[in-house]
Amino acid sequence: MDLDVDSESAQRRHCAELVAQERSGHTAVVEGNRLYVWGGYVSIGDDEVCLPSDEIWVYDLHRGIWEMFSMTGEVPPSMSGTCGCYLNGHMYIFGGCDDNGQTNQIYCVNILDGKYAWKKVTPNIGSPPSPRDKLSCWVYNGRIMYFGGYGRKLLRDIDSSNRSFIVDEASWVEDVFWGWNNEVHMFDPSQASWSEPHTCETRTNDVHCLDLESWTWSEIVPISTLPIIPLGRSWHTLTAVSDNVLFLFGGLSVDCKPMSDAWLLDVETKKWREIEHPYQNKPRLWHTACPGKDSDVIVFGGSCDYILLVDTGHCNDALVFQTQPYPLFRLCEDYIAKNANIDKTLHKHLPLLPPVLLQAVQQRMSYYRPLKKKQH
Numbered sequence: 436m437d438l439d440v441d442s443e444s445a446q447r448r449h450c451a452e453l454v455a456q457e458r459s460g461h462t463a464v465v466e467g468n469r470l471y472v473w474g475g476y477v478s479i480g481d482d483e484v485c486l487p488s489d490e491i492w493v494y495d496l497h498r499g500i501w502e503m504f505s506m507t508g509e510v511p512p513s514m515s516g517t518c519g520c521y522l523n524g525h526m527y528i529f530g531g532c533d534d535n536g537q538t539n540q541i542y543c544v545n546i547l548d549g550k551y552a553w554k555k556v557t558p559n560i561g562s563p564p565s566p567r568d569k570l571s572c573w574v575y576n577g578r579i580m581y582f583g584g585y586g587r588k589l590l591r592d593i594d595s596s597n598r599s600f601i602v603d604e605a606s607w608v609e610d611v612f613w614g615w616n617n618e619v620h621m622f623d624p625s626q627a628s629w630s631e632p633h634t635c636e637t638r639t640n641d642v643h644c645l646d647l648e649s650w651t652w653s654e655i656v657p658i659s660t661l662p663i664i665p666l667g668r669s670w671h672t673l674t675a676v677s678d679n680v681l682f683l684f685g686g687l688s689v690d691c692k693p694m695s696d697a698w699l700l701d702v703e704t705k706k707w708r709e710i711e712h713p714y715q716n717k718p719r720l721w722h723t724a725c726p727g728k729d730s731d732v733i734v735f736g737g738s739c740d741y742i743l744l745v746d747t748g749h750c751n752d753a754l755v756f757q758t759q760p761y762p763l764f765r766l767c768e769d770y771i772a773k774n775a776n777i778d779k780t781l782h783k784h785l786p787l788l789p790p791v792l793l794q795a796v797q798q799r800m801s802y803y804r805p806l807k808k809k810q811h
Contacts, residue, residue: 453501455492457749459738460569462519463723464526464546470494470725470733470753471526471546476515477749485513485533491544491551494735494753496727497795499802508552511542516568520579521546522624527556527579529622530567530586537566537586541622561629564620565592573675575647581620582645587613598636619645641667644702658705665698665707670742672724674732676758679703682732684756685719691741693718699758714754722750730759768792772799 461475472492476485489506517531524547531538541556541563570584585603590610593600599617606613621630632650642655657664671686671694683698695718699708714734722737733755740748761769775782775796788796 453503455494455501455503455735455751456486457751458486458736459721459742459749460515460517461486461723461736462517462526462528463725463733463735464519464521465496465725465727465733466521466524466546468495468497468728470496470727470735471521472723472735473519473526473528474514474517474531475736478747483515485515488513491546496731496733496753496755497802498798499804504549504551506544506551506553508544509542509555510553511540511555512538514538514568516585518568518570518572518581518584520572520574522574522577522579524548525624527622527624529572529579529581530564530570530584532568537568539563539566539586543624556624556627558622558629559627561631563622563629564616564618564631567616570616577623577625579622579624580647581622582618584616585613586616587611619650642700655700655702655705657700657707663707663709665696665709666694668694670720672722672734674724674726676726676730676732680758682724682756682758684724684732684734685722685737687720687741691744693720693739693741695719697756710756710758712756714756717750717752717754719750719754727755729761729765730757732756732758768795768799771796773803775800776803 455472456477458475458477461472463470463472474486474488476483489510491504491506493502493504511528512533514531514533517528519526519528524545525543526546527541527543529541542553543556544551544553564581565586565588567584567586570581572579572581588600590612593602593612600614601617602612602614619632619634621632634650634652636652644653644655665683667689668686672684674682676682679702681700681702683700686694688694695715697710697712699710718739719734719737721742722734724732724734727733733753735753737750738748739750771781775785785793
């Protein structure tokens, strides 16, 4: 991303040892070789403090370097539990929880022009979902699909004949009820329109699939000759790494233990496979997980504690998971970058590399730099 003259006006702080602050409940998206992190909260004493909404942290996945950019425009309030995605050069966020509770506003920001100016999106058609946080979203055919979330509804808006809203029996005030949503909503940025497809549910289980043509839910029943399937959990991430493979990481187990196991689900064969990784000692929950280059998954932030009891273990490291074998070019690039500074012969012959490869290796070498990172 080459910054133009206008983008230079955006205030920027950059240092090889600068690292985004620990956080949970944040939003993250990947575009190219960059991870963009916004929002979330951190615990200070007994208080949950939302992080500034007028800054965005950018992590260069190739060089392993953080930058922080100031944001302008119609800046949203500081929030956690916001749902975010990337579409056509923009990061869109919806919902979340601020000092006044759950919201149902949608904002977008161009993350490619270097200006980082927020814009509040006003719908032209339809009505947004009810206020909520902790929901999920994905992009399909140029539209953003939203599912689930925890929020509030008026009693008159709750349809007891279906399961579109599961009331939290312990949380209600007069005719306002809180609970879990089971709805699908669709936002079309080109028309600034909201709609709610009518979905049909067949059966329920731990893994569900929504057909975006027929809007029909169905279950995915794992097939295995051995009882090797992930344990039940919440606060985890499930990330698509290809058209038919999902990556599951972390979460909170049914006995309230933070988890660090990683699994791949092939939705065509309906088989789970646990994968080995170097982060077994780094359990995470309420983190983000974004698909990256070469089917990598980049996990950032989250908590390593049971956040409902001990909310102090927020994290700020970026964990890169390899889910598929790397292509030969990347293997060579990584090997040279990792060993160039410790192998004198290899370092001596670096200038003999083709210019494009040399530039890539020089940038990649900073990723393997032996520096102790400091917290911002």
